[in-house]
Amino acid sequence: MAPSQDQPTPIHELKTLILSFHSLIAVETVEEERVDLLIKAVASELQLKLYTWSITQGLVRHDIPKATVPRTNQPWPVTTPRQSR
8 A cells, every 4th residue: 555645654653763863774674675665765765874783794884895893792792881091
């Protein structure tokens, strides 16, 4: 079923989140390929750098081929606050 003209599309909703300056948008879905295409399309349209994280690949920057950030495939270094020195 196509969204009505009054109902925002998933692209519009994602753009709204991004343009509202959310520092992180987490998506949990069983439709990973669909969401991946949606996120890449919105990032391209807004001319933004896109980073994604997964446990299998770690942190990946999508505008540079093979731009995986080393040692980021485990969530603890990314999600744990750094200790003050």
